[in-house]
Amino acid sequence: MKTIDDINFKNKKALVRVDFNVPLNDNFEVTDGTRIISAKPTIIKILEDGGSCILMSHLGRPKGVQDQFSLKHIVDKVEEIIGVEVKFVNNCVGEEVEAVATNLQPGQILLLENLRFHDEEKQGDEAFAKQLAKLGDIYVNDAFGTAHRAHASTTVVAKFFPEYKCFGKLLAKEIESIDKVMTSGEKPVLAVLGGAKVSSKITIIENILDKVDHLIIGGGMTFTFIKAQGGNIGDSICEDDKMELALDILKQAKSKNVQIHLPADVIAADAFSNDALTQIVDANKIPHGWQGLDCGPKSIVLFDEIVNQCKTILWNGPLGVFEMESFASGTIALGDSIAKATKNGAFSLVGGGDSVAAVKQFGFEDKVSYVSTGGGAMLESLEGKTLPGIAAIIN
Numbered sequence: 001m002k003t004i005d006d007i008n009f010k011n012k013k014a015l016v017r018v019d020f021n022v023p024l025n026d027n028f029e030v031t032d033g034t035r036i037i038s039a040k041p042t043i044i045k046i047l048e049d050g051g052s053c054i055l056m057s058h059l060g061r062p063k064g065v066q067d068q069f070s071l072k073h074i075v076d077k078v079e080e081i082i083g084v085e086v087k088f089v090n091n092c093v094g095e096e097v098e099a100v101a102t103n104l105q106p107g108q109i110l111l112l113e114n115l116r117f118h119d120e121e122k123q124g125d126e127a128f129a130k131q132l133a134k135l136g137d138i139y140v141n142d143a144f145g146t147a148h149r150a151h152a153s154t155t156v157v158a159k160f161f162p163e164y165k166c167f168g169k170l171l172a173k174e175i176e177s178i179d180k181v182m183t184s185g186e187k188p189v190l191a192v193l194g195g196a197k198v199s200s201k202i203t204i205i206e207n208i209l210d211k212v213d214h215l216i217i218g219g220g221m222t223f224t225f226i227k228a229q230g231g232n233i234g235d236s237i238c239e240d241d242k243m244e245l246a247l248d249i250l251k252q253a254k255s256k257n258v259q260i261h262l263p264a265d266v267i268a269a270d271a272f273s274n275d276a277l278t279q280i281v282d283a284n285k286i287p288h289g290w291q292g293l294d295c296g297p298k299s300i301v302l303f304d305e306i307v308n309q310c311k312t313i314l315w316n317g318p319l320g321v322f323e324m325e326s327f328a329s330g331t332i333a334l335g336d337s338i339a340k341a342t343k344n345g346a347f348s349l350v351g352g353g354d355s356v357a358a359v360k361q362f363g364f365e366d367k368v369s370y371v372s373t374g375g376g377a378m379l380e381s382l383e384g385k386t387l388p389g390i391a392a393i394i395n
């Protein structure tokens with residue numbers, strides 16, 4: 001895997017695909033600069049080598065050129081975070097942009113206008129990618145969040161740099177972390193999959209059965225498995241059309257020697273509400289009129305034991321409706337267990353949408369080994385797909 005650490009950027013212009021798709025408020029101020037902070041190490045390395053950076057990104061989902069999606073709004077924030085003056089051009093291709101790029105000096109940063117102001121970006125248009133490629137000497141991809149897209153700036157552009165292309169530090173770290181779980185992780189390996197539905201996680205479950213020793217299934221997914229095995233799930237969320245599949249997964253797990261752990265008990269509520277009446281019941285004995293919205297105390301103890309036996313841990317999806325305080329304790333307890341295991345030497349990766357939100361909300365971000373920055377890209381990696389943005393650099 002070729003990363004920017006393998007290249008000396010002295011007097012070179014790096015064309016860097018970053019993910020500066022940051023949230024803005026009504027005054028067009030950046031409300032969360034995490035993504036800019038994440039790209040900083042890559043940018044600094046290039047500048048310290050004596051190179052210059054041409055940064056390209058998308059922002060939002062513009063339809064044509066729309067001022068509210070202009071990257072000019074983030075220039076001040078990028079300067080503040082990187083600590084270097086940032087030049088800005090109001091397009092990302094064309095003669096004017098080429099002239100500014102040509103005159104860029106070592107140590108300088110140029111930010112291009114929103115790539116998605118051109119439809120050709122999402123279409124993966126080759127001529128557009130070629131115009132982008134003209135701007136730099138070396139292509140660096142540091143945008144994991146868009147690595148699953150075969151867009152012009154994330155994938156197609158790489159073909160114009162057959163020798164001079166590499167991963168930025170952030171993307172390299174993402175790839176390494178996923179690799180640690182999926183191929184080179186120290187055993188025993190555990191995956192914890194939660195969230196609402198089996199259907200959205202099925203490809204991940206099937207792919208992961210070949211990689212793990214233990215699989216904890218939590219959240220709303222639980223009930224499809226429990227009902228399929230003849231349990232009473234009351235009014236809990238369930239995908240009846242996935243029950244066959246659930247039984248098949250249990251069978252496959254057995255033949256692959258993977259131990260599947262489902263919650264033993266749950267917190268059942270008489271309504272999908274934070275103020276609902278609750279009771280703790282066995283996960284397969286939920287009374288009619290009640291729904292399981294979090295795992296119960298026995299499950300927390302059981303999951304803690306499993307987590308602490310394992311040396312490599314992947315966590316995707318909450319164990320309950322963590323957005324409601326009354327049903328957050330299972331997810332918080334799991335975060336605590338994973339934090340403890342990490343402190344004792346396990347490698348832990350948290351990735352994919354809601355589990356990342358949960359980890360941030362409950363303050364576990366710095367207590368796990370790595371929190372992935374890419375939602376869709378992470379899920380597709382766990383499904384075993386090769387992401388086009390990654391393949392374009394490797395091949």
Ligand code: AMP
Pocket residue numbers: 194195196197200218219220221237292293294316317318319320321322323353354355
């Ligand atoms: P996902 O996007 O598939 O990871 O699902 C995340 C969502 O699953 C969160 O919004 C949780 O509130 C929801 N969830 C977790 N456990 C349950 C449950 N027992 N019943 C209903 N929804 C749940």
